[in-house]
Amino acid sequence: MQQTEQIFGLRAVIEAITAGKSIDKIFMQKGLKGPLYKELETLARKENLKLSYVPKERMDRFTKMNHQGVVASISPITLVDLENLVDEVCSSQEKPLFLLLDQVTDVRNLGAIIRTASCTGVHGIILPQTGSAPITADTIKTSAGGVFQVPIAKTTHLKDAIFLLQASGISVIAATEKAENDLYEVPMASGTAIVMGAEGKGISPSVLKSVDHKAKLPMQGPIGSLNVSVACGVFLYEVVRQRKA
Incomplete structure (x- = not known):
């Protein structure tokens, strides 16, 4: 390790x-x-x-x-340049899939998310330069090696990454309980970027204003939210489901 x-x-x-x-x-x-x-x-x-x-x-x-x-x-891994990552993925993939993490500060949650991202074919993960969990040995262990499979980039402001993705024809979807539509009602079969926020804080208001769509998880029981890594898995596998339909 x-x-x-x-x-x-x-x-x-x-x-x-x-x-x-x-x-x-x-x-x-x-x-x-x-x-x-x-x-x-x-x-x-x-x-x-x-x-x-x-x-x-x-x-x-x-x-x-x-x-x-x-x-x-x-950091024990090498980060990639954001613009190069988006250009390379969009030129080589018919249906790009990106994941943006806003204020996710727990290293094990980050590792679990990266592991799921690797399993669901995410082409790149984008983190903010500040306010994000560092990539540590615990992150690597929890990711089951996913950190070496999925390119990771950092950006000064997530809004800049969102604008870059949108300019490349990618639809940006925020996972938030403030959404009117369930994630099953939002199209994700084409080029898509999912934005996940930290538990408690959620996605910052400025980032929410920049996205194309908002989607929420339908919660059935008395608990109002899921662990962010679990919620991220649900969203990413909905992308997989729609693309197999």
């Missing part, structure tokens, strides 16, 4: 960002000053990377090496 890699030191982290490495999060010791620290902060914000300021005691728990007040976690 490949673990999330950690790198230490100012220069190492700056060079990793500059080289385009898939960085999950950066930890910086509180109160540090100097041009290199400023450079790192500016670069991290420019790339929309998660940056957390922590006390020295916590930094020292990461490693006994000379960390210079900076530690970064690098």
Whole structure:
């Protein structure tokens, strides 16, 4: 099992960002000053990377090496470029299928979703740059290797990804209890992208305003919602069902 890699030191982290490495999060010791620290902060914000300021005691728990007040976690998988992913899929697939995840922060839920995505023929998963679960060893384990089968891309704003998909002729459908129609009433047989939100928060209002259709699960019992990975499986297998009809 490949673990999330950690790198230490100012220069190492700056060079990793500059080289385009898939960085999950950066930890910086509180109160540090100097041009290199400023450079790192500016670069991290420019790339929309998660940056957390922590006390020295916590930094020292990461490693006994000379960390210079900076530690970064690098994703164990290589992310793909969003525009290239959409172009390649749309040019090679008659009925593209994408999955967008909004504010899904649990690493095991993410892994379970990726596993189902692999089983249902999803051509690409799109995550927001911030506010999403990191891809960790737990994610990889829960995905049963699906992270190595389904291309994953990140975007600064999910709305940008939605506009790109729509411009490529793909219908974007949001899974939300605020919908009037059940998912069985929404056409998904052609090029489709499903947007799933986190339990509790759901899909953000700005993303909901951007989609083509909204669909909900018909709930029969007293419990009002499903685990997001289960709900995602229901939606993706409805796509499979419609495409086999």
